[in-house]
Amino acid sequence: MRLVLGIALLVSVRAADLCGNGFTFSDKTSYCYSLSNGVMTWPEAVIYCTNLGGYLADISGGPELVEFGNLYGSSLMTPWVGAFLNTTSGKWQFLNGGSVFLSYWTTNEPSAYGNRASLRGLPKTGLKATPEYSVQPALCKEKPALCNGGNFGGLNVGSGNITSPGWPVQYYNNLNCVYYITGPLNTYITIFFDPYLVENFVDYVEVFNGISTNPKDRLGWIDDKNTWDVSFEAKANTMTVVFHSDATQTDRGWVAKWNAKYNVPPVYSNGSSGELSSPNYPNDYDPFTQQLYYIDVFSPLNVNITFDAFNTQLKLDYLEVYSSRQYSSANLVANYTGSTVAPTSLLVQSSSVTLRFVTDGEVQRPGWHLFWNVV
Numbered sequence: 001m002r003l004v005l006g007i008a009l010l011v012s013v014r015a016a017d018l019c020g021n022g023f024t025f026s027d028k029t030s031y032c033y034s035l036s037n038g039v040m041t042w043p044e045a046v047i048y049c050t051n052l053g054g055y056l057a058d059i060s061g062g063p064e065l066v067e068f069g070n071l072y073g074s075s076l077m078t079p080w081v082g083a084f085l086n087t088t089s090g091k092w093q094f095l096n097g098g099s100v101f102l103s104y105w106t107t108n109e110p111s112a113y114g115n116r117a118s119l120r121g122l123p124k125t126g127l128k129a130t131p132e133y134s135v136q137p138a139l140c141k142e143k144p145a146l147c148n149g150g151n152f153g154g155l156n157v158g159s160g161n162i163t164s165p166g167w168p169v170q171y172y173n174n175l176n177c178v179y180y181i182t183g184p185l186n187t188y189i190t191i192f193f194d195p196y197l198v199e200n201f202v203d204y205v206e207v208f209n210g211i212s213t214n215p216k217d218r219l220g221w222i223d224d225k226n227t228w229d230v231s232f233e234a235k236a237n238t239m240t241v242v243f244h245s246d247a248t249q250t251d252r253g254w255v256a257k258w259n260a261k262y263n264v265p266p267v268y269s270n271g272s273s274g275e276l277s278s279p280n281y282p283n284d285y286d287p288f289t290q291q292l293y294y295i296d297v298f299s300p301l302n303v304n305i306t307f308d309a310f311n312t313q314l315k316l317d318y319l320e321v322y323s324s325r326q327y328s329s330a331n332l333v334a335n336y337t338g339s340t341v342a343p344t345s346l347l348v349q350s351s352s353v354t355l356r357f358v359t360d361g362e363v364q365r366p367g368w369h370l371f372w373n374v375v
């Protein structure tokens with residue numbers, strides 16, 4: 001019980017922050033509303049709402065009309081809404097061009113006694129044709145700051161988490177949140193949704209390659225039929241995630257973990273001797289590097305490796321040496337990091353040596369250089 005109360009309080013505190021001054025959030029529609037205290041003509045109401053940072057209300061669908069009935073239906077004030085009779089088309093429409101459906105009218109409306117619309121509660125919640133010079137309060141509406149969308153990551157950021165708005169309590173209705181993810185150059189972005197708790201079918205996540213919401217760039221989506229496939233991979237270092245929710249019913253939401261992965265081919269060194277170095281050597285290596293090196297010689301010879309330079313960020317940027325083509329810990333023969341390694345030699349008793357150089361995003365250094373020969 002204590003927990004339930006705590007969550008309810010959290011939701012209302014959060015919701016209050018979502019709307020501009022004087023507006024109240026409705027969790028039924030996920031819009032903010034404000035009813036003026038004073039009365040005014042319809043043209044004045046349009047300006048009044050704009051000055052508040054909103055617009056004279058439209059109706060986005062049946063659920064919003066029901067909510068208007070709950071909030072303002074008992075008021076006798078019949079506030080102005082942003083519907084008018086377009087004399088060019090001869091049709092009623094909202095200021096934003098949206099259609100005024102027949103079901104939006106109260107009983108016996110629209111009458112011929114007005115070219116603008118106000119909202120009535122009785123006998124049925126709906127619009128009533130009203131002359132524009134009549135004076136009524138204004139019902140203003142505003143889109144709340146619901147999305148935590150925007151830009152994530154950056155050229156120096158290799159991973160991160162994104163959560164749906166309102167996580168872990170509940171996301172909102174009517175969302176269209178867009179998240180742009182960028183990773184370091186020469187990486188590709190991978191993303192994994194866990195957990196993923198959204199309303200079936202109608203609320204969904206879409207994932208796109210690059211900074212794009214073009215259907216041709218869509219990598220996939222997650223909905224009711226497709227919740228088993230919750231990981232996606234972009235071709236390069238940018239990815240776009242879009243979260244849609246409809247007008248009714250929500251759930252807790254989701255957490256997405258993304259990573260920028262380097263996709264560089266391994267470096268081969270064959271024969272009886274050779275040289276290898278970290279990427280860009282003697283210049284600084286890149287952040288988030290994962291470079292593999294394969295040394296292959298004809299059996300049954302061993303490989304003598306000598307480092308004449310070694311300088312990496314201690315503990316965070318390191319070079320692992322394996323006595324096999326596989327880099328599993330059983331085959332690890334050395335793991336070098338820091339600036340006191342060179343000069344040193346290492347005899348690997350194998351004809352196959354794998355080196356794996358790993359760096360993080362913090363500090364880049366010149367790295368290392370080695371030569372090797374068979375013994």
Ligand SMILES: *[C@@H]1O[C@H](CO)[C@@H](O)[C@H](O)[C@H]1NC(C)=O
Nearest residue numbers: 086087088089090093095097
């Ligand atoms: C009225 O309707 C016409 C024709 O459909 C349209 O071109 C015009 O933009 C409408 N007027 C307004 C103010 O929306």
Ligand SMILES: *[C@@H]1O[C@H](CO)[C@@H](O)[C@H](O)[C@H]1NC(C)=O
Nearest residue numbers: 159160161162194255256257
């Ligand atoms: C992402 O969340 C996980 C736990 O779910 C946490 O271990 C990890 O540190 C987070 N990563 C970032 C970059 O915030």
Ligand SMILES: *[C@@H]1O[C@H](CO)[C@@H](O)[C@H](O)[C@H]1NC(C)=O
Nearest residue numbers: 268269270271295296297298
């Ligand atoms: C030489 O390198 C290639 C890859 O370029 C590898 O497939 C091959 O096994 C190597 N040969 C020897 C003899 O180590």
Ligand SMILES: *[C@@H]1O[C@H](CO)[C@@H](O)[C@H](O)[C@H]1NC(C)=O
Nearest residue numbers: 304305306344345346347375
């Ligand atoms: C490996 O090479 C280094 C440098 O040339 C040399 O000092 C060392 O004796 C060699 N080790 C073996 C086992 O040949």
Ligand SMILES: *[C@@H]1O[C@H](CO)[C@@H](O)[C@H](O)[C@H]1NC(C)=O
Nearest residue numbers: 315316318320329332335337
């Ligand atoms: C090598 O050392 C680094 C720290 O310097 C560590 O993070 C990494 O896990 C080590 N590699 C292996 C295979 O143990």
